[in-house]
Amino acid sequence: MVSALGMTAVLGGCGSTGSSDVTLRLVAADYGDSAANSSRKYWDALAKEYEKQHPDVKVEVSVYSWNDVDRKVKEMVDAGHAPDMAQIGAYADYAAAGKLYPVSDLLSIRTQADFLSPLSDAGQWKHTQYGIPFAASTRVLFYNKTLFDKAHLTAPTTWDELAADATALKAQGVQYPYALPLGPEEAQAETMQWLLSGGNGGSGYTDDVGTYTIDSATNVETFTWLKDELVGKGLTGPVAPGKLNRAAAFAAFADGRVGMINGHPTLIQQAAKKGVKFGTVPMPGRTGRARASMGVADWMMGFKQNGHAEQIGDFLDFTYNEKNVLEFSREYGLLPVTSSASNTMAASDAPADKALRPFLEQLPTSELYPVGKTSWAAVSAAVKQNIGQAVAPGGSPSGVLTRLQSTALAADSSSVN
Structure with missing residues (x-):
């Protein structure tokens, strides 16, 4: 499979495991094309930093290629073992089946307000947002x-x-x-x-x-x-x-x-x-x-099965802070999904950021596939x-x-x- 953003990847693997008061399981897609730039490195570092600040929460990350990740999540959900979070290509089927938390049950108002509106709108099913934009692109x-x-x-x-x-x-x-x-x-x-x-x-x-x-x-x-x-x-x-x-x-x-x-x-x-x-x-x-312009996005979502809304929301608030959004976007040449990170990238004179500026300018008025x-x-x-x-x-x-x-x-x- 190829992600909505046209990215291909070939790697699979799992992050660390362990025991603590709450273990959050995240399944994520790999945007890298080699071991050197696998998304696994990004998520492992992010989870480690979060766990340092929240010793009562363990974040267990599994990273799969775009060829496998959507199927892997579907198999988990069908078997009654949904992850707490999934970062994949589509959310609407899970929302329609009543398996996802509404975004308002997870994220702080500040985090919700920071998303670019075309992306938030595209994350809605029946006028309620379930899909959280994770990475974006325009043409x-x-x-x-x-x-x-x-x-x-x-x-x-x-x-x-x-x-x-x-x-x-x-x-x-x-x-x-x-x-x-x-x-x-x-x-x-x-x-x-x-x-x-x-x-x-x-x-x-x-x-x-x-x-x-x-x-x-x-x-x-x-x-x-x-x-x-x-x-x-x-x-x-x-x-x-x-x-x-x-x-x-x-x-x-x-x-x-x-x-x-x-x-x-x-x-x-x-x-x-x-x-x-x-x-x-x-x-x-x-x-x-x-x-x-046409905009495209890949999605993060929180599953209700394990009942960890508070912990999921806190981890995602951390994931979507400006520093982390910029780090991921810059690593893979993608557009930030938040206004704060977009504004920082737009004002940057770094060559890689300047190269993305034409795409960044299109994003606020872009239209996405009817993914809802x-x-x-x-x-x-x-x-x-x-x-x-x-x-x-x-x-x-x-x-x-x-x-x-x-x-x-x-x-x-x-x-x-």
Whole structure:
């Protein structure tokens, strides 16, 4: 599995064990890609520091790769042995099943108030927050400065400018003028960013009250434009968008074969390692800057089974202090989920912090997947499998989006939202 933030990881393992008045069990995902930067080190140090201040509480941490962590937690819950806390990719199913504490039962008012509002809002199920944002990311448009300079181009601010830039890049022999990864790995992300950029009516997957609007007129117009003006004119490269996965598109950008691509912060390091000179700008919209950037988050939650609300809340208040949030965010190139840490990072002149500034600026007004709907997992899977057909030769944007809307409504009616 890949986290919502597009991070992959390969490690598993457990933290320390021991006995004390209360033992809190935390299962967490690994954001590292090697033993050297495993999240295990972060959590072990955090737990040790907390235990030093709270000798009556023991924090037992298990860290698993994104391939395993959601399944591990599900197995624990199904077996009647839920952890006290889980830091994983989704919370809504557990909230709907009545297994989670509301955030207001756990965190201090000060901690609750510090979260960025789009993230707190996305953590709600039935208007009550159960999901606590843990790590966040946004998307911006990356462009290859070397290729743009060679073609005498400036970064686009509208769809027409993006198409014109892509046309000029193609004339220069650029393999992927605009990389459009609509393959099954992460097509729901590229899709949402384009839906949000489709003018004032661009609502993403849902409207303001959470009703699916996948086949809205604006969304159909957006995918019709993509099909006719980018894909149909050969501006998206040699691999059909429906076959192009995000990881392959990122790798091609890092190899200097892509002119433009929507990317999240991990692409900064990936491109820099290969020496690619790049710039970033907000995602262009139909007639100007997109209404909103797509935000994504991974989640922390507290399970009710063991009845440790007070201890869970105190540990999480500690976890979410500014120092700890900044330390985790900086270690993995992610965005802080709290206002205090975001403000500190935004004011920092450290090169790594400055590199994240374009993403940080997008976060307060970003829109997230409808993760508070228990139907979202099924809808996301359907988008991944089918959206590429909307821009394929002979494909029907209207037909594909209408079928996806039907799938979404059916999933919605059969789930508890």
